[in-house]
Amino acid sequence: MAGSLSDALLRKITVSNKLDGKDVEAIRNLSIERRMTGPREIVVHDGERPTQCCLVVEGFMFRAKTTFDGQRQILSLHVPGEIPDLQSLHLRIMDHDLVTLTSCTLGFIPHEALKRLNSARPNVAAALWRETLIDAAIFREWIVNVGRRTGLARMAHLLSELRRRLEVIGRASDGAFRLPITQAELADCLAMSTVHVNRVLQELRREGLIEVERSAFHLLNQPKLEELGQFDPHYLHQTPVS
């Protein structure tokens, strides 16, 4: 078939990990159940006990927590090839929601299958562990982003991060990428108000740093934008490791 579900996973996982032929083979042999979703669907709920993991094949997802007083904080954005709830393999209860940002093609992999894969292929287990650690590294950077940067820098940082992450999986080039996200959702990522997001985006446009046309983002001056966002990509750990 032209593009099995595991292709997205392989493309993404090999950005940060070296796999041998047998590892790849084992991943290809995973039985993955395809499911299509609309946008803004909660795929896994906070408090749930999943028995499978969710692979993003096409589209974008995010993870979010909602506070008691109804505010929402988006914790991470997820691009094709990622398994946002891989943690559920070892953490019984979900401590946040996993939600589709756009219409998605998802692949569901039973925990059992992943556990068999992990014990049969220690190298794959290490790679998956590594993916969850990179996840954590991004969380750390987001703490800094939300805690210590101005609205302008925060937005610049987020856009710079997304550009890098999309580029390595071939979904951004020349600073241009498609990401259907509303300003309210950006606000939930950056812990600011929608109004402020709007003004920050205007400022970035005025400075000639970005162009946004519906869901098409274009970073016109990546070095300037990365400088403004104090962006240093080494936390993304995008270098393959054995």
Add this chain to the structure above:
Amino acid sequence: MAGSLSDALLRKITVSNKLDGKDVEAIRNLSIERRMTGPREIVVHDGERPTQCCLVVEGFMFRAKTTFDGQRQILSLHVPGEIPDLQSLHLRIMDHDLVTLTSCTLGFIPHEALKRLNSARPNVAAALWRETLIDAAIFREWIVNVGRRTGLARMAHLLSELRRRLEVIGRASDGAFRLPITQAELADCLAMSTVHVNRVLQELRREGLIEVERSAFHLLNQPKLEELGQFDPHYLHQTPVS
């Protein structure tokens, strides 16, 4: 000897994981090198490539990032029994500093030894993986804390979290625990100014929720404090798993 270095690790790891006799045995057999440090020492630097992991045996550590303009954000606090840089086993380059908050007794475990342990004892590997996932869960909650809560709630949340984490390792009881931390350091945890930390602490005292006597914290009304901080402990995943 009364209390080997691995005891702290075992006590902590069994809070969230079930280990069998052979697992415990294997952990006890780890060769761990003891080192004493003073307070505020950077043990592992951002950008470094560690070849060993650092176990907190006694004292407190924290992880932090420093932005280009010199601001510091503390990313996590670490209590005895934790291995704050366990991630370095799979992530070559440090993306933050690991620092002692107080004088510490540390135990250094070579990566090689940990890798042997992981392949010999898959159950221990899963437990360690799980520890890094709990780490990530705490990062997520900190994103929410810093991003979405007021100064007062932020402090209440942090204190509630620490109380829980210290209690399960027997270092807090009745809401009282020892934590030698300055208001400036609390500010770096909570992404606020020292002045504001001071005022928030005064407010909590005025409300009769806490008492602070040098490094002795006493949470006088834990339910109220947890409510104020919107604290829900399920993200700590303190229930043992196979």
Add this chain to the structure above:
DNA sequence: CGTGGATTTGAGAGAAATCAAATCATGTGG
């Protein structure tokens, strides 16, 4: 008993939130 770090207090400034309304798209049904 002096000294330096930590805490506390006061006053003013600023970044961003909130509130409210207008404008702009997009898609639908008559």
Add this chain to the structure above:
DNA sequence: CCACATGATTTGATTTCTCTCAAATCCACG
């Protein structure tokens, strides 16, 4: 094809929380 509904973006005015700056006080320690 246009009136209408809906959601997203934009704009303006006001408020609020928190920061910054500065100085005073407190406290442990040599």
